[in-house]
């Protein structure tokens with residue numbers, strides 16, 4: 711039995727929540743989501759139009775309870791970036807086995823990473839690329855690369871304007887709305903389903919990136935010049951923990967940083983090698 715700690719119930723997060731809550735081995739979920747369900751959410755969201763105006767967490771909780779009345783569900787309608795709620799989040803995360811990150815902004819991903827490393831839990835992150843051209847699913851385990859290592863490897867920056875193709879769980883109200891092409895609902899559901907699959911794998915077979923092939927999975931959904939040669943293709947990345955990472959650093963890594971890490975680095979450098 712497993713208890714999940716999920717942050718985010720947007721158009722992607724809600725799909726992940728729906729898929730995971732139906733699995734019998736999931737018997738508890740903590741859902742963190744402060745937002746209100748807005749009219750513009752409806753076109754891509756699993757929640758019905760009748761839920762507009764409700765807090766997403768409450769509507770999502772009703773959805774889950776309808777399908778899994780036996781599941782222990784707690785909702786926290788707080789923003790993961792609020793300093794004053796950190797003790798509450800820490801306590802909630804400590805009571806969970808696996809983290810599920812479905813937030814759509816970089817600061818929140820770093821905050822989630824920090825929380826998971828503090829409680830020593832594995833976690834997953836799903837990201838739909840702008841325009842729904844594809845998406846990422848990342849898998850983090852204690853002692854492995856942190857989100858900072860991955861973001862640094864993928865040359866992301868903590869800014870409002872990440873380099874293309876930026877992750878986007880389809881947010882029409884994004885800071886740069888004119889630059890953001892909303893992903894289709896089909897694209898969001900595809901990547902969210904992959905996110906759920908990877909999370910389930912983590913529940914049944916705790917992942918060791920050294921042996922299970924990838925830390926980050928990139929899935930193409932469309933052919934895009936200079937980005938994806940063809941649609942429906944997976945690319946696996948074994949991103950190593952960075953010795954220079956300002957967030958997690960490397961202290962205890964020396965013992966394991968042998969041949970296997972060299973292999974991982976070689977593979978990472980090969981970039982976009984077909985799986």
Ligand SMILES: [Zn+2]
Nearest residue numbers: 856859955958
């Ligand atoms: Zn790191």
